[in-house]
Structures are given as C-alpha cells and as structure tokens.
Amino acid sequence: DSGVTQTPKHLITATGQRVTLRCSPRSGDLSVYWYQQSLDQGLQFLIQYYNGEERAKGNILERFSAQQFPDLHSELNLSSLELGDSALYFCASSVRGGNGELFFGEGSRLTVL
C-alpha cells in the first residue's frame, strides 16, 4: 500500500459527460501529480500541484482541469468526455515537490461509452 488513495476505482460514463476523480496523497506529501495511461501505453504526465498551487503542466487537454485543496487532496475534472478519454488515471504524491521518489495510487479506470 503506497498510502495514496484514489476514488472511484472504476467509472463508466457516456460521451459528453463530466466526471471528477479524487486523490488523497500520502500523509505529509505536499506534491500531487496526475498521469493518464491508455491501454498498453506509457504514463502521460498531465499536471502537478504543490501545496495547493499548480506547478507544472504536461499534455493536459483544455477539457481537463485539476485543483488541490487546503487539506492537500486533489481532484481531476474531465469534461465533454470522448471515447478516447477512456484510460487509467493515476495520482502520485511525493515529498517537497519530488526529490526522486514518487508514490502512485491504484488508479481510477474510466470507461467512456
């Protein structure tokens, strides 16, 4: 158990809908990262937050947004969903913005029908 908690584990929705994925980082970790992993693909970095502030952006679509709250949990919002958004979405956390150790949650599996 990495200590990073993600909900929901599975989500099935329709095209055009909006979903919110939630992540609770390890106790004490201030930095949260979101990754997307499509079937048989590598990890695609989406966005990073550190202590409530956005710190880095990767290949995140404009239809996607995220935030980190004062209690350090983070949410990834996916809107106007398309079939191609079906993927595993991972949250990871690290200490002090990342000194080399990144701990992943079990992921949220999104299926868009």
Place this chain on the structure above:
Amino acid sequence: QKEVEQDPGPLSVPEGAIVSLNCTYSNSAFQYFMWYRQYSRKGPELLMYTYSSGNKEDGRFTAQVDKSSKYISLFIRDSQPSDSATYLCAMTEPSNYGQNFVFGPGTRLSVLP
C-alpha cells in the same frame, strides 16, 4: 528522439533466469533514477531509487546507472513468475518547483514457470 528510450518487449524468460532491463536517455540534467514495477491494471510501485552512477542492490534486484553513457539498467536475479509485470524506468530533472519526472514507455516481462 525521445528523452527516455526503453525496449517495450515483451520479454519472456524462464523461471530462474537473470533478466536485464535497460533504458537510455539524452538529457544530461537528469538527477535521480528509478525503476517502477507495474502489475496489470495496478499502480506503478517504486522498486529502486538511486542518485549516483554505480550499482545499488536490493535483494534480487540490482540497479545500475552510468551517467557518462546515459543509460540505466535493472537486473533481476533468479526471476520468478511473480516478477511478470511491466517495468518502467523513470528519471527526474530539476525544475523551478522541485523535480520533473520523465518515464520510459515500459518493458513488459513474462517469467515462465
């Protein structure tokens, strides 16, 4: 050229074999080097973490870093069927807010009983 190259496999070996997994990279600014193991549909799990060139051993696993040649390796001794997974190399480069993580695409390993 991608920042991090990794043979995607799949790699199949018999139980008990020594496995060698490799990554090459092009960015001299990478500071920390990691190997993650990802079982199917699960979150990546940190296996090995190292900072300097040389070898680091942990049980059946040895991580090797050669910064001058820009490659890293993971060796698995006495491989077991439970080692069957996708192995991701990862590296970090300093950013204004800590470290940016860059992942290789992963090598799928199958250890056959």
